[in-house]
Amino acid sequence: MKLDLWEIVLISVIVPCTDRVMGLEKCLKSILNQNVSCDFEILLIENNSFDREVVKDLIKSLHSNMIKHHYLDKCENANVARNYGAYKSCGKYIAYLDADDWWAEDHLDTCLNACKKGAKAVYSGFVLDNGERQVEKYSRAIKDETAYHFLFNDNKAVAQTSSFFLSKDIFNSCKWDEKLNRSQDYDFFIEVQKKIGWSYKPKLTVYVYWEIGAKRSLCGEAFETFYNKHSPFMTNKEISEYLCEIVKAYALVSKEEYHKFSRFIDRYRNYLDRKNSIIISNYYITLIFYKLKVIFKL
Template sequence: MTPFFSVVIPLYNKEGFIEETLKSVLTQSFKYFEIIIVNDGSTDRSEDIVNSFKDFRIKIFTIKNHGASHARNYGIKKASGNYIALLDADDFWYENHLLTIFHLINEFPDMGMYCSGYNILLGGKHYKKSKLKYIPYGYKGLVKNYFESNLYDSIVNSSAVVIPKYIFDNISFFDVDLRSGQDTYLWTQIALKNSVAINNIVTSIYVKNDNSLSTSKATEDRLLLLDKFIEQEKTNKSLKKFMDMNRYAVALNFKMTNNILSKSIYKNIDPNNLSLKQKTIFLMPKNLLRYLYSLKTKLDRKGIFFYLYR
């Protein structure tokens, strides 16, 4: 029997998470799925832990390490199901996740993506519910303006989205040349050409790492994303604003790390797309910015959440 969903999990050195991640899939109330795990050259016990599970629905493929995008693409191409349910190896599903998406697919066929709400786990202790602009909690239906609704948390999370398999052939797979922002790039490509449906109830847990963009190579890598949709932005104001928010985040992080590209990126932002708060924050001294960012991280870990510049 062909599985309805193919659950694709890229796996690289997640021995501390993969057991619970797999259990969260196997305990789904909707049972018609296969699990495709792509072991991306793990050097820890991740593969052994997967092999300890004795369930015919689990298929594991071991490849050389090429990164999460390559691993996801590999798994999608191996999938038997018509719907690809993505899940990262350190995130978790509540038991209603696949059933929620199954009902959404039946109610709203022919969508480019199917999404649900998610909890963000910060510091290993505190949960924050994903906040979507113009989409209240409990809303079920079409996303009326994808890019406007993406200005807080992302509508699409890589562990809370299902994509029809044919979309990858018609639109694109994950871009292996992008080391940061590859998810955003693919979601944007799909949303520009397809409608998106959501049931905004929480069905998954996204485990957020403490690594900040301001102190990682990821910010520089994300530069490649910023010019991907220049032509489309000229005729799509919502897309322009969405991409300007990405530019703002990169410019702000570059300013904190003394990168000279900060001002040039900021100049490419339409001032009308920034609030007074955002403009004021960008003008702050870098040391004050670093302090605010550090304070936000500490408060997140204590379960006190606020948006620094949204």
Template structure:
């Protein structure tokens, strides 16, 4: 996209990058946000208690980003901090070990601008990284997610954290939850017939490596507590089956 066309596009989206000891990936992540075909309102990088080179990597970008260092040791609290700092009409959360396709914001923001009733726009993803880990998890190179259906979302989280959210409708993540915080946030945000939309093609890259594999200890118990105790879904047992079949693919 040339500079004239870029200047005609509104800077509506804030990108919040959260980082904990991912300095080795952070540069690629930030560069992917700077390379967007649509200009963004701001790029906020939050370094949560890292003891690697994350700070020096972030600061090397100077005033191209807004940098904050916190000591929360809590991913959801870090994201909520970014939410408070963001002033865009829309917000996209991005983990520092992942990165965006160059047209991610363009594609998602255009869908948002077409429909004021949309609360979330999400997409498929590319899976990259350690091939052995991907094979073990049953992951293909490309995932297209599912069309939006709230009744399915109750039992299967197919909306990634790397989605565009309408800022003024989103109250943040529950910092007390140990697992499924994003899933819980989507169910709360979209309750009552609110709208979300899928873009089928992948718009970001999810990196799989040894440090970001989810610990699955007590997963069945935690899924039960999430579905039955927290959200009251009597079909919670269905979620256990779906998690076993799809959890590694769409979680």
């Protein structure tokens, strides 16, 4: 009897990428080297690349028929690629991995074991690697709390995209929001938690690369899209905590976007509780001094 492809492939790994292949070879090799006793496929979803041959050449050099390469001519962001990959996938389970991250050899095995014990969706912490040192970022189990509280409160936890492992059945009701260029991991985590709930995997098997000195831009429109979508379901305290997180991002990551930071503060100041107002005031002062240093070349 001929087996259906669904019965052959148990796990589909989805990797969005562009023609910037730095780190991609390490990413793909970490998938191919997984110690898991089942068949799996890799869906490499290339989007918005200037040179399509770069990724093609890399795939050829790996000599693996497990890698299925798809190219999207028009792709607004990685969420489009993730949804497309899930649509094309044949596995019972879906795992996500960003192109510059990688896994330990037992990542898929530990995720699959969690699902065998009843989990429908799995997340974990990660190891942050900046090329010079590695820092372990442990998370915690989400308990009797909202996903908003889990992600934004004083005891906030992490749920990293490259750790997400879930049943494909979930994809029918929970897709990545293609309108979001930022906060998409928050959004997806929240939606899955509302639908079926997440299970925490304590072991760190995900490695996230964070390049030292790399310029990182923020998208204020995406933050506002997230806010408008979720604020009706958040308490005033959760709204304040989320806004505080965004202000920290502006202050710590994009100090050159001082004017955007100022507009953000003015627009949402009334939503901030007293504690977060104090925190933000401190960041505001930091930015003022930063601006003066730029002006006077101190």
